[in-house]
Amino acid sequence: MNDLITKLPGQPHVNLRQFAGYIDVDENVVGRSLFYYFVEAEKDPMTQPLTIWLTGGPGCSSVGDGFGSVGPFIVTKDAHALQTIFFLGTKLLFSTIKCYSTSMSNLLFIDSPIGSGWSYSNTSSDYNNGDDSTNKILLSFMQKWYDKYPVFKSKDLYLAGSSFAGHFVLNLANALLDNNKQSKQSKFNLKGLVLGNPMLRKKLDDLARIDFFFSWEMINSSLYNEIKKECNVIDENNYFSNIKTTWRAKCKNLMYEANLAAFKTDAHNYSPQKLFDVFRAPSVENEQDLNLGKQVPKVSTEVDMCIPLRVQFYFNLPEVQKAFHGNRTNLSYRWKGCFTASFKYNEADKDLDMLPALQNLLQQSIPITIFSGDQDGIIPTMGTLQHLEKLAEELNINLTKEETWSFSNKYEFGDLLKFLTVKGGNHHVTSSRPSQAFSISKIFTINWMH
Known part of the structure; x- marks a missing residue:
């Protein structure tokens, strides 16, 4: 209860509980901690699954992503308050009635690796991250987080994320399954994965x-x-x-x-x-207007391109950091959505082939849903489809279904692997096409996997 958030600055009233704080991931190393933000489902949280959201980069804040697209809140146009997210048809509207993401799951956001968001270490070498070190720390975090919130360990667990989470999520999923084989204690109840625009084969x-x-x-x-x-x-x-x-x-x-x-x-x-986003111009606004109390939106074909700027401004407000129990060490750098000055990541690890990790999960009957925005120039849809076709060939899985869906195309490879393209979606589908991302998570992930 020490991590319970009473109320975030500018937050509307909601019928859910929020928690935030640090998990010390290594008792042998003083000051190696990951920051987390946890939101209970708005109805009957003890009967709902747990979804972990990991943002890519590597080096971007998963917690920040929660306030830029994933939910339950989004930062307002003046960056001094929050609005809840509600859907009507295919347009993103704002309301104080319902938080869309917490209507179907408890949500846990983890700032990982070290140097992302408010996660920190007192050992400078810990900021030299890579796939292996990140995964070991995430596994330790999971074990210690469940010690803190033991009631959720029996709940169905889903791992989700975007971009370089194609590494983070797949590696963590395999680590959880390996831990289940070795542990005589309670198991991680992994039920499935959902990945948005995942990096699988960078070159x-x-x-x-x-x-x-x-x-x-x-x-x-x-x-x-x-x-x-x-x-x-x-x-x-x-x-x-x-x-x-x-x-x-x-x-x-x-x-x-x-x-x-x-x-x-x-x-x-x-x-x-x-x-x-190859067809929408990025935001060129700056924080000076926000300091003056002005609104900073830039809407391009229904997508507000200035949301990341406003999230960054909000998270640097002292009252926000206090409410979150964040920045407890008064870091020498400002909060950034991505890529703080001290953050480093092994370049060779970015090129690693993630198809073997995908293959191992499918062979252990873990359902996987992948979606991809068709306006993404970082990880183009056609490249991801080629990777999955290659994986299906190696597993001797046929493309069992290809059809036009309500907002683009859907491909099914056997019983466990689904791939959906999202028309008008960019590298961050949860931000550019949020209602479609919600439909994918609800219809093709949690409902399908049950």
């Missing part, structure tokens, strides 16, 4: 971006063919042995040239943020 995703540009006529055939000739050195059938392949200088220059050509810009005006 092939980089190449898929070029295919994406060409399919939308954003680059010409001459540049496309030159890139395919110069950069086609990754073996789809033997990706793992080729992850250390480095692009030649000419290949990297051509890929950068393709980015400039696709957005009809030059090096001075180009921002990598454009790749997160």
Whole structure:
């Protein structure tokens, strides 16, 4: 109860309980702690499952994602208050009546790895993160979090996340299953996974971006063919042995040239943020207007592109940090949604092949739903579909169903693997197409897996 949140600044009244605080993940190391935010389901939380949300980056705050898209709250246009999320049809509306995500599950957000959000260590080397170290710390967090909230260990558990969570979620899921085999005590009751725009094979995703540009006529055939000739050195059938392949200088220059050509810009005006949503311009507003009490929205085809800016402003308010029980060590840097100055991640781990991890989970009968926004230039839909087709081939699983769904296409590989594309969704489908993301989580994850 020490972690119970009385009320967050600017929060409307809701019929649910919230908790936030730190879990010390290693009793042998003083000051190695992950920050978490936990929201009970609004109705009968003791009968609802637990969903863990991990945001990618690597180095982005999962807790911040809860206030930018996932729920139960979203930061208002002046960044000084919160609104709850409610759906009507396919448009995102705001209401004080219902929190959509907590209508079907308890929600746990974990800032991981060390250096994300308010998670910290007093040992500087802990900020040099990688897949293995991150996974070990997450497993320790889970064990200690359940010690703190033992009533939830018997509940059905779902792991979810976006982007580089394609590494985090898959690695953690396998670690939980391995722990179940070795432990004589109560087991982790893992029921399924849901991943949005997951990074599974980064180098092939980089190449898929070029295919994406060409399919939308954003680059010409001459540049496309030159890139395919110069950069086609990754073996789809033997990706793992080729992850250390480095692009030649000419290949990297051509890929950068393709980015400039696709957005009809030059090096001075180009921002990598454009790749997160290739058809909507990123927010160029700043915090100065918010300091003056102004509203900072930038709505482009029903999507507010300034939400991350407002979340960052809100989380740096002293009264917000106090209400969250956050920043207990008065960190030397400001809260950022992604990539604090001290954060580091092993570059080689970003290129790792995650298909073996996916395969291992499917072979242990863990259902997996993957969705992908079709406007994402970071991890294009066509690349993810190719990865899953390759995985199905290796597992001798047929594409059992392909159909047009209410907002795009749905693919089913056997009984355990589903892939849905989301029309108009960008790299963060939960933000750009929230009602569709909710439908996927509810219909194709929790309901389907039951």
